[in-house]
Amino acid sequence: MPSKTPTFPGPLTARGAVLAVLLSDEDQTGAEPLRGRVTLAAIVRTLKRKYNWPIETSSFPSNGADGRATWATVYSLPPAVVTRALNAGGRDWLKSRATARRAPPREFE
Numbered sequence: 001m002p003s004k005t006p007t008f009p010g011p012l013t014a015r016g017a018v019l020a021v022l023l024s025d026e027d028q029t030g031a032e033p034l035r036g037r038v039t040l041a042a043i044v045r046t047l048k049r050k051y052n053w054p055i056e057t058s059s060f061p062s063n064g065a066d067g068r069a070t071w072a073t074v075y076s077l078p079p080a081v082v083t084r085a086l087n088a089g090g091r092d093w094l095k096s097r098a099t100a101r102r103a104p105p106r107e108f109e
Contacts, residue, residue, distance in 0.1 A: 003054070006053045007051050011096045012100050012101065014037065018040065018043045018044065019053065023077065023090055044075050054078065055076070057073060057075055060072055060074075
């Protein structure tokens, strides 16, 4: 069965924020759109299932802030996927995110 082409979520959504990090290779550590609303794992799951992004998951043992043993998880996109996505409208999508985030809030009349 052929894989489906990934699609981009809304630029100002939490899904968009996570995908932007994956496409730009930045670190994601509890960014504002994620705190207290939904888990990163839930967003990644939606990006994989609904938006068809082939996100890779890697988990490893770690230590929590309080010293207890825990697991850390890293999410990434294969470099070839990032290159294809950027060449297929991803750069414009990332620019639309930046533009939308800078836009002043709309006032109601």
